[in-house]
Amino acid sequence: MSDSDFSILGGPPSERNDESSGGNRTARDDRDTDADPTPELPPGDxxxxxxxxxxxxxxxxxxxxxxxxxxxxxxxxxxxxxxxxxxxxxxxxxxxxxxxxxxxxxxxxxxxxxxxxxxxxxxxxxxxxxxxxxxxxxxxxxxxxxxxxxxxxxxxxxxxxxxxxxxxxxxxxxxxxxxxxxxxxxxxxxxxxxxxxxxxxxxxxxxxxxxxxxxxxxxxxxxxxxxxxxxxxxxxxxxxxxxxxLDLDPEWVPDTSEVTEWNEGIFGAAGRSCGGCGADATGLEDLEGSPGNPRNPGSQTAQDGLDDR
Amino acid sequence: MPQVHNWQLNREVEFPYEESRPERQWAAMFDLNKCIECQTCTLACKTTWTHEEGQEHMFWNNVETKPYGAHPIGWDKRTLEDMGTMEWDGDTYEGDTIFETEDVDWDDPENHPTEERINEDVAGFMPDIEDDWRYPNLGEDETAGEEMDLDVHFDEDTHPIWFFYLPRICNHCTYAGCAGGCPVQAIYKRPEDGVVLIDREECQAQMVCNETCPYKKAQYNPAETISQKCVGCYPKTEDGRAPQCFETCLGKIRLHGYINTPEEADDSDPMAEPTNPLDFLVHQKEVALPLYPQFGLEPNVYYIPPTTAPVDYLEQLFGPGVEDAFETYRAIGDGEEPALEGLLNLMGSTEWSITAFEVDDGEAVGYYEGDEVGRVPITEPQTERDRVDEVDGEEVYRLDIT
Missing domain, CATH: 1.10.3480.10 (TorD-like)
Incomplete structure (x- = not known):
């Protein structure tokens, strides 16, 4: 036996100690509690x-x-x-x-x-x-x-x-x-x-x-x-x-259309290109498991399988 | 040591937590013989769940070409290498699972995954966010086998030149690797349907789940500083609807439902009464197989393997039941499996999850919680045309007389 009382089966851990929650919540429960009544009448006539x-x-x-x-x-x-x-x-x-x-x-x-x-x-x-x-x-x-x-x-x-x-x-x-x-x-x-x-x-x-x-x-x-x-x-x-x-503060759209495919902030300069299939990728051969890598263990796995037949 | 029973491996396996199963287990079946990699599923999921900043690299549903495609790069091969020799003795797996590879005593409190003592002694690797996730279509349509020459013939069931498409989502594993590795116990299975979720309030972005899920379906979101994963479209399934990637599947390759263990499986005859379709496919007919069962997590997405690919390669992916599955699958063509044929026609004919089906007077009927939600003929009506038409006194030959 493990010394932990945790089981991977159960409701959200953040709600497990909340006995008043009455068990596991569902998406429907979340929807029901979204309402936020605002009693004050908005301006206007x-x-x-x-x-x-x-x-x-x-x-x-x-x-x-x-x-x-x-x-x-x-x-x-x-x-x-x-x-x-x-x-x-x-x-x-x-x-x-x-x-x-x-x-x-x-x-x-x-x-x-x-x-x-x-x-x-x-x-x-x-x-x-x-x-x-x-x-x-x-x-x-x-x-x-x-x-x-x-x-x-x-x-x-x-x-x-x-x-x-x-x-x-x-x-x-x-x-x-x-x-x-x-x-x-x-x-x-x-x-x-x-x-x-x-x-x-x-x-x-x-x-x-x-x-x-x-x-x-x-x-x-x-x-x-x-x-x-x-x-x-x-x-x-x-x-x-x-x-x-109405005292609004909308987040204005950019001055010019800025179409981005990948977030450069996360993926760096390389994030600008598509390269989803790796066809235009450089340096891919160095990546472990890449089909462009002759040392690719995956290719070996598949080919070995065929050779054994 | 904590031992849990894994029926897919026909033995007890190591896992950091005790065995506890949900009231019913979310499950899926994909027929790989039908997938055309249109990626409609991928986009349906992407536009529904992972379209925000920080989720650019996320495809909770992806479709990759096997054997050379993989997202992230080399996800399966790199883990398999780490696991060493994987051997089966009949239906019993004799190799190590990902939690057994490093010989960790999971019963020892010192080894238990906690915030202070992160335990990464699980087979596998941490995908690199800049490189490994960059090429979701890597290896697309690359063939394996022989060179394509003019004299190559496709005479046998197994093709000399081959590839196939493998659609992948979270397997909502019974012994979820992501949950087993999480040092802050933020990942859990819902008791009502076994869907595996990450509690965003509890996640502390340790990213261990990114490593301990061998299918690499838990991913870090740098904008939210939490990890995220497929939620099984539970807001839909709670209402009886099939998940987005199922409902939009053009090839109708997907079936959503709930599965039992072999001991509790529905053994009814669908020719006589409503029967659980997942139990029928997986336990009765054994035509649908789990993906990489040797990882040891009891994944709950099952695949009918593609009949044109070599069996020994497929056995690496789906375990030892491939040849038997082929035999049953091919029997459909001989008219020997009307219930199976009916169920495979029923798939994709409704947006509802199918919790039971039966054959009724030449038609396959699907039910959700007792309500009829789909009805299709087992054999599609066909019209046979004459090979030759007379048009204005001239003979017109049809090349396609289907």
Whole structure:
């Protein structure tokens, strides 16, 4: 017998001495205890939430392909200015600029195609993942996180607009949805509900749109000086207003896309190359067990096996 | 000395801790004859679990080409060399396991793995993070055997030129090497399903598990300063769903379920009643074999060996049961194993774990906890076309008449 009472069979060692935990925990237990009720009602009122919802919704429309179903019309920009006027002077000025730059649908459609459409190749990417650091392999988690937000509030990407979930229009529509819920819950006096939706908006802005909106707006401004540049300015003004009011501190994406395959901090300069198959590796022959090494014991093992037959 | 019974080696083996088995043991079966190394499993796992900074080198699921592929480099060969001669007497392993190689008296308190007295007297090596993990596809598609010449023929069951793909995940070993080596006892097996986990709150980054897991499935995360490993997708399996790498497998080579010891194995006849599929494959039919059983850890991922590779090489990987497994596997083609054929068709037909299956009126039926979760025909319906069609008065010959 060993002198240790430890058995490799059991719950997490860090919880074994906690008799109140009532045995081994499961992933489901962890999920059940994640809730952290915050009793304090977030700042704001129903009317402002409604204006904000309208702004987000119209912004999403403004960034869609202008045609019979998408894009802003004259009535929309009037509503845009009215909603912005109820929030903040900077936002109002930006909304007025959108109204001033509204051109006819055909002209905007052409401009939209040039900026975002596949017709002329993406000049400006409307997708969050484009702006995140690291390779697509590791940033896809953000895609799952975004879809998780949508699912949590019972909505999903529509079939008529089969874009990826991180598209700017979806993110704006989601924020509009949260603001609408905020307004309705405030009118119903549901403080707990208000706390939940505002907390979701806060988290979503900090983890997603609040991180990359400025790069997106900057890219549009670099390629356009008309209607879409004005829409981008309004987007930036609105999100910056949100960041200030909700006291957020989003970790901004890098100034330029920095695609990395391996972390140089960990793997050194060699970490830049792929070399997964060893085909372009140098010095590999010195590594023990390498097939490039004539002294490779593994090759010997296999060949010996054949020779014995 | 602590002795635990290892049924795969048919004897008592040394291990630092007493034998204690979970209520049921998470287990898997991979049919290596079906794997095409598409790496969908690898990516499904990578994007789910190891996409963060510090996990760049981690592939909790990897697929390597045998005999020359290995991730990390030479993981198996280097450990085998350390272990010395490995001989079997029938079904009984007579060589040393990784915990026996150094003749450590694990009952002696002086040798017990503790924070003050880290005991690394276990066969194996510590992978170097900068070099050994750098080439996950090392040796991909490299062939063994004869040179490829114009007159080479593949007439025999064993091919003169060969390689095969070996998908690997954590084996959630009954006597987990990672847990046996951990000096701070931060690694444990869950009593409810035997999944081996590292307690991140307790891990002190001693990295002994990186060395004492011979399959090299515990890896150090320098960003988190803890070691991490495959979690068997327990959040999914708790709900009855197969792990990510199983669900996404294009070749449908994987079966997830739970296995018993030979003494407690389900000996039902699936032609007559629902039967545990892992017990059926491993204990009844003995067609699926553990990977490197001689390490001594009772690994719980089982493989149907590839029939085109040489038996003596495969016996190094899967123990002495390879030829018998081949015989049974080939009998499927002769229609002599309808239940086995049905089960192999059932694999991958459902996203659920399969805890029982049976053959019902020419169909294989899978169950999870009594609920039907899959049903497939044992023999796929086929259409035979005529070799020659008449088209506009011309004869059109089919080269492919399947």
């Amino acid at each position: 129903a009317a402002t939430a409604l204006h904000r919802a309208r702004l987000y919704s119209l912004l999403a429309l403004g960034l869609e392909r202008p045609d019979g179903n998408g894009g802003l019309e004259m009535d929309d920009t009037t509503a845009l200015v009215n909603a912005a006027a109820a929030l903040d002077r900077t936002v109002e000025d930006a909304a007025t600029a959108v109204d001033d730059h509204l051109t006819d649908t055909a002209e905007r459609k052409k401009r939209w195609a040039s900026l975002f459409g596949v017709e002329e190749g993406h000049t400006v990417s409307p997708y969050e993942l484009t702006y995140l650091p690291g390779p697509l392999l590791t940033t896809v988690r953000q895609l799952a996180d975004i879809r998780g937000f949508y699912h949590a509030f019972g909505i999903d990407v529509g079939e008529k607009m089969p874009y990826r979930g991180d598209h700017v229009c979806y993110q704006l529509e989601f924020l509009a949805h949260l603001c609408l819920r905020d307004a309705r819950l405030r009118r119903a006096g549901d403080d707990e509900g208000v706390t939940i939706v505002v907390d979701a908006r806060r988290t979503f802005l900090e983890a997603h749109l609040g991180r990359w909106f400025w790069r997106f707006a900057g890219e549009i401004s670099a390629h356009d000086d008309g209607f879409f540049a004005a829409v981008a300015d309004l987007l930036a003004a609105l999100v910056e207003d949100e960041i200030a009011i």
